[in-house]
Amino acid sequence: MAAMTTVPLGGIALLAPSLLSMVARDLELITVTDRSVAVSWTTAAPDPSGRWRPVAADTELALGPANSRRPLPVVHSDATPTAFHYVEVHGLEPGRPYWLEARSRGVRALTGSPTSWWNDDQRHEFRTLTPPPGRLVRTLALANDVHFGEEVSGELVPGVPTGVRQEPGMAPYPAVMLDALLGDVRAPDRRADHLILAGDLTAEGTPGESRTLRRRLDSWGRLGRELLVCRGNHDRPRTGARWQPGIRLARTAHHDCWGPHFLPRQRLFAYDLGGLRVIALDTTDLDRAGGRIDAEQMSTLRALLRAEPDRPTLVFGHHPVTREAGRTNLGGPGFILDRRDAVSLQQLYGRAPGVFLHHSGHTHRNRRTRPDTPVPVEFLEVASIKEYPAGYALLRLYEGGYMVTFQTTRTAAARRWSARTRGQLFGLQSRYSLGSVADRNHVVRRDLSGLSSARSSTVRKPRVDSVDDRRYAQYSAADPPRYR
Incomplete structure (x- = not known):
C-alpha cells in the first residue's frame, strides 16, 4: 500500500x-x-x-x-x-x-x-475511484442552499417538525457554514477554480441578507468570474414592508431585494471557462416553492445550444428537473421544475450533445436521477451547505471525463453544527440527505479534450440574453448591479 x-x-x-x-x-x-x-x-x-x-x-x-x-x-x-x-x-x-x-x-x-x-x-x-484519462484541466465546487439569515434549521413548515437553533454564544449557523465552505474550497487539497452556488443564497431575500451576503462573497471572489450564482425560491421577490426597499416588479406588488445585489429575475447568463460553457438559469416562480422557466429565458437557452450544440456545457439552476426527482423528494412533484418546462429543457439537451451535467439544489440531498428521456446528461442534486451533511461537490474535469466527489466542511464549528442537525426531519435527515456513496462519488467518461487548463486561460465576460442586461454582466465588487 x-x-x-x-x-x-x-x-x-x-x-x-x-x-x-x-x-x-x-x-x-x-x-x-x-x-x-x-x-x-x-x-x-x-x-x-x-x-x-x-x-x-x-x-x-x-x-x-x-x-x-x-x-x-x-x-x-x-x-x-x-x-x-x-x-x-x-x-x-x-x-x-x-x-x-x-x-x-x-x-x-x-x-x-x-x-x-x-x-x-x-x-x-x-x-477508490479510477480517474478519467488525460490531464486535470479545471475544478469547480458545486454548492447550494446557504439560507443566509436563517435562524431555525429543519422546519418543513413553521414549527413542524421542531427545528434546530444555534447554541448560545456561537455565530449564526449560516455564517458558520458559509465561512467553512469558502475556506474549504481555497484549501490546497480541495482548491476550486470556480465556486457555483445554485440558489437559496438567502433565507428570505431581504435587503439586509442580500447586502451582507454579497459583501461576504466579494471577499472570496468576483461575481461572474470565480463565483457564479443563480437565484433560488428563498431569494425570490416578495410582498410586504420588509421588501419595499427593493425594486418593484412591473405590474405586481412584489419587490426584488436580492436582484440588485446579484442578478435580475428570470434571466439566463452563460459563461466561458476556458472552453467550458456554464449556463446559469433562474428557475424561480414569484409565489411558490416550485420552479418555472419563462418563455424568453427558454428561447435564449434554445438559441445558445443551437448555435454550439457540441460545446461542453454545464447547466445549473435551483430546481431539479426529472420525474424521478419529483417522485422521490419530500416536497413531491410540485416542488421541482414545472413539468412542461422540464420536458422542454430535456428536449433541448437531447439536441445538444455537448451538455453533460445539470446541477441543482433545493431538495437538500445528494442524488443522481434518471432523465425522462434517454439523453446522456447527469442530473445531480447536491445537499445543502447549511445543515447536515453540510457539504458540496467537487467537480474535477479531465480531458477524458469528470469526477464528482462530495466533500464536507471541516472546521470544528461546522462539524459540530452538522452533527446537531443530523437528527432533523423526525430523525430521517441522514437517510434522506446524505445519499448513496455512488450518488455523491463517481466518475463519468466524456470527451472534454477541447477544454483549456484553468492555469492557462481566463474567464471571458458572461454572455447575456439582451442588450438591456449587459450592465449586469460587467460590474465590480464595489459597484453592485442596479436595475429598474
Whole structure:
C-alpha cells in the first residue's frame, strides 16, 4: 500500500459520562476519491433521561487493502478529545478495494444508531475511484442552499417538525457554514477554480441578507468570474414592508431585494471557462416553492445550444428537473421544475450533445436521477451547505471525463453544527440527505479534450440574453448591479 497521510479535525472538549456507557455511532463513509477517503462518526452516551449526549473521546482509524489477511494497520491516531470525529486518509491507490475500522476509546464505530446495530455491516469496504484519462484541466465546487439569515434549521413548515437553533454564544449557523465552505474550497487539497452556488443564497431575500451576503462573497471572489450564482425560491421577490426597499416588479406588488445585489429575475447568463460553457438559469416562480422557466429565458437557452450544440456545457439552476426527482423528494412533484418546462429543457439537451451535467439544489440531498428521456446528461442534486451533511461537490474535469466527489466542511464549528442537525426531519435527515456513496462519488467518461487548463486561460465576460442586461454582466465588487 502506498504511503498515507491524515488530516484530523480539531477537537471539542466535552464532559464525558461513564466510560462504559459511551458508544461510537453514525459511522459514515463521506468521500471517496481516486487517492483518498474521508469518514466521520460521533461518540455519545445516554443521560439520565435516556437522551443521547455528545461525549469527547480520542480518534483512531485503521485501514488496509481488502485482500490483505493481516490486521488492519492504524493510519491515524489523535488523542485530542472530540465528540465529532472526522478523518481523511490520503495516499491510496486508484481503483483498489480497502477495508477500514474506526475506533474511539477502543470502541469500534458502527453505522446507524444503537437501535439499528443488530443489522450493522461488520465489514466496511470501499473502492477508490479510477480517474478519467488525460490531464486535470479545471475544478469547480458545486454548492447550494446557504439560507443566509436563517435562524431555525429543519422546519418543513413553521414549527413542524421542531427545528434546530444555534447554541448560545456561537455565530449564526449560516455564517458558520458559509465561512467553512469558502475556506474549504481555497484549501490546497480541495482548491476550486470556480465556486457555483445554485440558489437559496438567502433565507428570505431581504435587503439586509442580500447586502451582507454579497459583501461576504466579494471577499472570496468576483461575481461572474470565480463565483457564479443563480437565484433560488428563498431569494425570490416578495410582498410586504420588509421588501419595499427593493425594486418593484412591473405590474405586481412584489419587490426584488436580492436582484440588485446579484442578478435580475428570470434571466439566463452563460459563461466561458476556458472552453467550458456554464449556463446559469433562474428557475424561480414569484409565489411558490416550485420552479418555472419563462418563455424568453427558454428561447435564449434554445438559441445558445443551437448555435454550439457540441460545446461542453454545464447547466445549473435551483430546481431539479426529472420525474424521478419529483417522485422521490419530500416536497413531491410540485416542488421541482414545472413539468412542461422540464420536458422542454430535456428536449433541448437531447439536441445538444455537448451538455453533460445539470446541477441543482433545493431538495437538500445528494442524488443522481434518471432523465425522462434517454439523453446522456447527469442530473445531480447536491445537499445543502447549511445543515447536515453540510457539504458540496467537487467537480474535477479531465480531458477524458469528470469526477464528482462530495466533500464536507471541516472546521470544528461546522462539524459540530452538522452533527446537531443530523437528527432533523423526525430523525430521517441522514437517510434522506446524505445519499448513496455512488450518488455523491463517481466518475463519468466524456470527451472534454477541447477544454483549456484553468492555469492557462481566463474567464471571458458572461454572455447575456439582451442588450438591456449587459450592465449586469460587467460590474465590480464595489459597484453592485442596479436595475429598474
